[in-house]
Structure formats: C-alpha cells, structure tokens
Amino acid sequence: MTDSQRVLVYGASGHTGKFVVAELLRRGIQPIVAGRGPSSRFPDLPQRTASVDDGPGLRALLDGVAVVLNCAGPFLDTALPLATAAVETGTHYLDVTAEQPAVQQLYRELDAPARSAGTVVVPAMAFYGGLADLLLTATLGPETAAAEVEIAIGLDRWWPTAGTRVTGARNTATRLVIRDGVLAPLSVPAATGKWDFPEPIGAQSTVELPFSEVVTIDRHLDIGTLRSWLNTAPLDDLHDPDTPAPERGRSAQRFAVEVVVASGAERRRGTATGRDIYASTAPMLVEAAVRLLDGRYRGSGALAPGEAFAAAEFLRAIPDADFEAGWH
Numbered sequence: 001m002t003d004s005q006r007v008l009v010y011g012a013s014g015h016t017g018k019f020v021v022a023e024l025l026r027r028g029i030q031p032i033v034a035g036r037g038p039s040s041r042f043p044d045l046p047q048r049t050a051s052v053d054d055g056p057g058l059r060a061l062l063d064g065v066a067v068v069l070n071c072a073g074p075f076l077d078t079a080l081p082l083a084t085a086a087v088e089t090g091t092h093y094l095d096v097t098a099e100q101p102a103v104q105q106l107y108r109e110l111d112a113p114a115r116s117a118g119t120v121v122v123p124a125m126a127f128y129g130g131l132a133d134l135l136l137t138a139t140l141g142p143e144t145a146a147a148e149v150e151i152a153i154g155l156d157r158w159w160p161t162a163g164t165r166v167t168g169a170r171n172t173a174t175r176l177v178i179r180d181g182v183l184a185p186l187s188v189p190a191a192t193g194k195w196d197f198p199e200p201i202g203a204q205s206t207v208e209l210p211f212s213e214v215v216t217i218d219r220h221l222d223i224g225t226l227r228s229w230l231n232t233a234p235l236d237d238l239h240d241p242d243t244p245a246p247e248r249g250r251s252a253q254r255f256a257v258e259v260v261v262a263s264g265a266e267r268r269r270g271t272a273t274g275r276d277i278y279a280s281t282a283p284m285l286v287e288a289a290v291r292l293l294d295g296r297y298r299g300s301g302a303l304a305p306g307e308a309f310a311a312a313e314f315l316r317a318i319p320d321a322d323f324e325a326g327w328h
Ligand SMILES: NC(=O)c1ccc[n+]([C@@H]2O[C@H](COP(=O)([O-])OP(=O)(O)OC[C@H]3O[C@@H](n4cnc5c(N)ncnc54)[C@H](OP(=O)(O)O)[C@@H]3O)[C@@H](O)[C@H]2O)c1
Pocket: 011, 012, 013, 014, 015, 016, 017, 035, 036, 037, 051, 052, 071, 072, 073, 074, 075, 077, 078, 096, 097, 098, 124, 126, 127, 128, 129, 161, 162, 163, 164, 167, 277, 278, 281
C-alpha cells in the first residue's frame, strides 16, 4: 500500500466501523481510524479526529487519503459535510446510509462537483441500499429498464445497535417509492403482504418499507413501479426498547434479500442470503473501496452502487463465506 492508497474509516469505533476496520486489515489494508473524538479501540493504527461541523478539520482529516469510508450515522448529520470535504480534497467517498434523504442530498449537492474533481461519491454501499441495488442491476443484466420491481428483505430477528436506533429516530422524512417512473411518497398506511423467503426465513408477513435502495435505483435505472418490503418480525424487535444490542462479533442473525422483476408475464428473480446485516456490510463496503483504489469503477460523480461497479461480478466477488447471491 502506497501513501496514495490510504483508506480512512470515519466512525471506526462504532459497531459497523469495527467490522470494516477488521475487514480492511484482513485484506492487507492498514486504515487510518477516525471519528469525532479519540478512541482507544485501535492502539496500533494511525488515528485522526474532526467533527462534522468543522470543514477545515475535515479537509485536514482527509489529507493524503484516497478513499474515505463513512460508518458514522445518522448520515443526515455526517454524510454531506464529510462527502463535501472528500470532493474538495480529491478523495473518493463511500458510506453505509440506509436513509433516503441522505442519499438524495449527496446526489443533488455533489454530483457536479465530484464530476469536476474526477472523484466518486457512492452512498449506501451496505446491506440496506447497495445490496438490493446491485442485485437488481445484476438481475436485469444488460437492460436498464423494467415495468415492475419488488424488493423483499427477510430477517429472522434484529438486534439493533444504538446507531440504528438513533438513525431511525432522526429520519422522519416521508419514505419514497417509485410510482409511474418517478419518486413518490409511500402510501399511508403502508401496504402489508406475504413473502416466501428461502429457508431458514421461510413464509413471512411483510410491510412496505423502502430504504435507500429506492433512491439509488432511481439514480441509474428506469423502473415503472418499485415496491420494497420488510418482514414484520424484526420490526417488532426494533420497536421493543428491551431488545438488546448485537453481541460484539458476527451475530447468528440470518437474512435473505430478493428482487423480482416483472415484464409482462415474465418473472426474473435475484436472491442474496447471509448472516448478520452489520457484519455483511463490511465486505461489501471494503470490496467497493478496493475497486476504487485499483480502478475497477466507472465514471465520476455521485453514483449508485450498480452504476459505479459491475454488479454481477461485484456480487460474486464479495469475500464472505456466509454470503451467497444468484439471479435468473
Ligand atoms: N445501510 C445499512 O445496511 C447499514 C449497515 C450498518 C450500519 N448502518 C448505519 O451506520 C450507522 C452506524 O451504525 P452502527 O451500527 O455502527 O452504530 P454504532 O455502533 O452506534 O456507532 C455509531 C458511530 O457513529 C458515530 N457518530 C454518530 N453520530 C456522529 C456524529 N454526529 N459525528 C461523528 N460521528 C458520529 C459514533 O461515534 P462516537 O463513538 O463518537 O459516538 C460511532 O462511531 C447507523 O446510521 C446505521 O443505521 C447502515
């Protein structure tokens, strides 16, 4: 690793940040660990600090850094200031936001500046957001349009982190779906349904609950109707204040993500399965960082995951023994 390939993890001390630092080290990349305050968690790694309301501090934080991985949420607070500093310093930016308005902000504010700077800003490179975006892109193959798409996420349980709870409370924006080809508010009350996930999740009750994938998909694909579903069982965990935070290492939580593309009578399906939505985010995010370092990405500007990276190849390359993805 040369100095021109330095990677910095912002929010490294959080639950997700720790998985990301461990995955970078596993892949032979020694990151700079960073956050709004000092942390004693990584005594052997170089450390920098700056708060998100300190523009010059953020630019100094990114001095000599090639790619910044933002793991500090709520992203409605951190994404725009850190991504702006990244564009200003010629640094590629990735984050793991599930919040739709945080992605919209970056697309709106930073696409043109990032193009001018020749840098890439890819929000939502994570379980919620990027995974469905990549899976849909892979399922569509060379096509870029579909009349109807459904995305369904099934979790056997959810042990939410403090960051997940704070982020959920901070994000009060009306959720968006795609209707008649454009972003539109989710109908209230949200629709409910049923979905047959692969085992061990199985048949589940679901509710329409879109995340950041709607905004990333709208960024680069032409979809008539997009509906996103989550099974209701993990939402009961999330809404119960007594549900504990996840244990330190990878948890036993199982997930399945399905994408169904309907064009006339034809149905195509993409499926991804794995273990622990927080731990699984790390190999995805780090794979993106590695590709930004070695040049395996397309274009510049504020981009969707499936726009910046070759989706099918990316999904097959994710180095995670618990993760499987396929489409037909
Ligand atoms: N899209 C996805 O699938 C996905 C996957 C994983 C995580 N996430 C999101 O990632 C975020 C972090 O989750 P987590 O599970 O790692 O939570 P966590 O363990 O509670 O960690 C939160 C991290 O964010 C930092 N932070 C919070 N507010 C900040 C601010 N205003 N300025 C700077 N740093 C700030 C914290 O720093 P301190 O230590 O200084 O408090 C900590 O490092 C959440 O928003 C979560 O929703 C999304």
